[in-house]
Amino acid sequence: MARDGGITPDQLRSARWFAPDDLRSFGHRSRMMQLGYSEEEFLGKPIIGIMNTWSELNSCHGHFPERVKDVKRGVLQAGGFPVEMPTLSVDESFTKPTSMLYRNMLAMETEEMIRSHPLDGVVLMGGCDKTTPGLVMGAITAGVPAIFLPAGPMLRGHYAGKILGSGSDAWKYWDERRAGNITDEEWLGVQGGIARSVGTCMTMGTASTMTSITEALGLSLPGASSIPAADAGHQRLGSDCGRRIVEMVWEDLTPDRIVTDAAVRNAVIVAMATGCSTNAVVHLIAMARRAGVDLTLDDLDALSRETPMICNVRPSGKDYLMEDFFYAGGLRALMTQLSEKLDGSALTVTGRSLAEGFAGAEVYNDDVIRPLSNPVYHQGSLAVLRGNLCPDGAVIKPAACDPRFYVHEGPALVFDSYPEMKKAVDDEDLEITPDHVMVLRNAGPQGGPGFPEWGMLPIPKALIKQGHRDMLRISDARMSGTSYGACVLHVAPESFIGGPLALLQTGDIVRLDVPNRRLDMLVDDAELERRRSAWQAPQPRFDRGYGWMFSQHVSQADKGCDFDYLQRDFGKSAGEPDIF
Template sequence: MSTYRSSNWFGKKDKMGFIYRSWMKNQGFPEDLFDGRPVIGICNTWSELTPCNAHLRDIAEVVKRGVYEAGGFPVEFPIMSLGETLLKPTAMLFRNLASMDAEESIRGNPVDGVVLLTGCDKTTPSTLMGAASVDLPTIVVPGGPMLNGRFQGQQIGSGTHVWKFADEMKKGSMTPKDYLFAESCMSRSAGHCMTMGTASTMGCMVESLGMTLSGAAAIPAVDSRKKVLAHLSGRRIVEMVKEDLKMSKILTRQAFENAIKVNAAVGGSTNFIIHLTAIAGRIGVELNLEDFDKLGSRIPLLLNLMPSGKYLMEDFYYAGGLPVIINELKEHLHMDAITVTGKSHAENITDTCSCYNRDVIYPMEQPMIPEAGTAVLKGNLALNGCVIKPSAATPALMQHRGRAVVFETIEDYHARIDDPALDIDETCVMVLKRVGPVGYPGMPEVGNMALPKKLLDKGITDMVRISDGRMSGTAYGTVVLHVSPESAIGGNLALVENGDFIELDVAGRRLHLDVPDEVLQQRRQRWEKDAQLMNRGYVSLYVNHVLQADKGADFDFLVGGSGSEVSRDSH
């Protein structure tokens, strides 16, 4: 009799075994599929409402071929899909919900190993978080980026050029007709953002963690080699089950350190910090905000890719992909860390790490930027920390003191930002409140506030901006994010008033509000907490249990895993 987990369902010889097998047979599965072979769950985040993941139905079929070839029994199941482009108020609000969906779907069903099909940015961390809490053998198949955008003879990047074109429309330097035409030019194939947005960052994250086959991160969604990767992943997960190669054996402290350093080298999204912290919390690895600065901030930027550079993910793949980055960083990485292949990173990239375009991937000796990883700042405005992405910021603004122009809510910002009477100039610091995990709720990607039209008309392209919200990985600018504690729960960001002076010192890792402590105390006594926006359903659960950004914005009751045992078995 099989010792696999699924034998507790399909291996039974009693009445319940009859039921389990019989109902599955209504799909036309033959008898020998229930003979004790590994059952592989294919966790699919496909949805037509998540455009980045709309091709994953096809990918699932390819994975199944590989599973069958290796002697496994593939069973596909859906979970909630999270598309940042359409889902309101923000996909981040539902990341923890999707993780619960993944966790309970995996734990409650007869599967011995799992293939996670991911794409748009929240589907990767949510499925990893859920799977980590169960800790079965697991492999990720990233959906892959779109082909490069092409518009009027130039390459354009998803997200990155949205902000650029929106500013040009506001200034009148781009026509509405061209703006509309650029939509199709930007999104011209299946796949997720082809810039180093959060989706591409998550692809690089899972490969650097060792959770994908080597080279997976950069393969375009429509490249035939994506299907080859999916096919081989289907084969490999069966072997992983036989080897009992669980997630906890791969997701070690060394794996997380590798991911932090690789993220810095590729100019990855600041969202990476929140997601990696949450995944670490689920698998039981100690990881704090300071680790991202200590391990990553001194790593050089090696990848010339939007928004920090000029190329796109398709170019990255043709240049050699992430194995080249890993090879360049080998002196800084734990190259002996085990991966889903059962081999180390060093073994995986042997003979596959040649660089074919040094204008896309720079060597360690001559990097694009010597120190480019995300910087973690603290001060009286962010007692628990906040982050900034230097590779996407303006060097001249990295040390700056300016007058605060405060927007109390995102609605306040939209109502006043283009008012000609707004008292603001390029030396000011824009401050946005109530967009953190609790305040919005869900922590939306609104931290890269568009500049006032009157300043854009002057040719100003960047200003210091501060919020407790997030920013798309496709965005750019001198933007301070994830301020913790957030304003909605009484963090000092809530106490900032128009006219206060704020000091940003990235080199000194400091964010300071130039207001005396006694004045802040007086303001705090007047401060009133907002009424809860929702008092029912999932949003109520979220607001009452979400942790702050520096803790990964997971739910307090989900930190840590519950394992693969079903709590009750009524059968």
């Protein structure tokens, strides 16, 4: 019997495969029996795909083989039929040239796996940086009921009595090692202590940023993004997701009902309040556009200006990690602090409103989760810049850099490749001052290739030994969400396709003005036109395969780096082809 506004067993999507009395469905049913299942187990029940991004090289998802069992338990308890569907893992630590090259591949695989199989609903298992947006993008376009199960952050790191934050402390201790202040034994100790359990980075890097965003969008159960991977509560979360997705199928609660303009706005506000990764910009735009929401860089900047950062978690915060955030009340508690800014009526996977999901949550440590009256930073985490260096936009994280660089002017030191830059910064005789502006180009979506995380350019050894730990750096690359410093990123259009960054020369004066959201090279228009006429496009990075397809169809950073043929015309449904 159908629930109010829901569906009946004969209306299940899987019924198109298994219910008809014809030869094709006979074949489908017989193959299920070949797998050892009787009709009573799968016929007329919601078939739930568990989209698992586990691999033996993805340390962030090392617990997923066990967590699948928890999800299956919940699905079976609710009367559904669970099937595990392995998908592209896109691990962050080992994938070269960059995992970002494969986010869209994961999105495509997720969409096509759902579309081509008899699935009535899906549990999306991800958490490592690109798995969250990739899974969500694919599920939004596929259009079946979907719930996201975040991997959860790892436990805080430890070494020699010090608490370590993954990524953030790696950069810090690497600088000290380059300065000669860290011994081999100490470096090995940090290496062994910085990542000591399964789960994603336990700073507010890209992983926790994106799982928080997904919860704020309404695609995860309340509080899901804050639970550490090693906590027993994460096992219970798995079975909760399994039970809830079955109910969502009967309710016909699809992503298009959840990911609305209001939900996207909520997600941006929450992101800015958490001190989010700069990568959130690219992924948020891509996810929103899959749902037909025309989110722009200007929208992000406007909401950032009016949303104080209240999450005191590294790297934008100073003292705490995600485990502390969980004990302080987690994302539900943070959203209670933001309640006056959020649209609490937005629908979530619970079938209830966002406000109902965080109702009753308390802040247990108001230094970790600050009130609006006592923010960590007076505005949101990110700022969007414009100017003759970045007419289509660039991004900086003011909350995570030295304030003396908010307004800065200095001569450019330009590098055309990562190897060229790396060789220079290791040269102790490099002629450079703290006022110089380091610039890396040809590192964008096409130039990288794939938009690698090279934007936190290392401080040159010559300056490290003088005690300097920050300087202005500009690139068309991304940087790790665990990074920090005065880094301008995502310069668009990228230099590889002839953006203005391609015209900058060493010695040109660059001016950054964060309060006025400007980034300019102080070069007159006539000279820029002369340089533009002389510029020659570099050779394409790929001549075959997925890389060639990526280069032909990827959009620029300000458009989310999705493929042009996958972005939905705003307001229109992708629909489902009649495959029978």
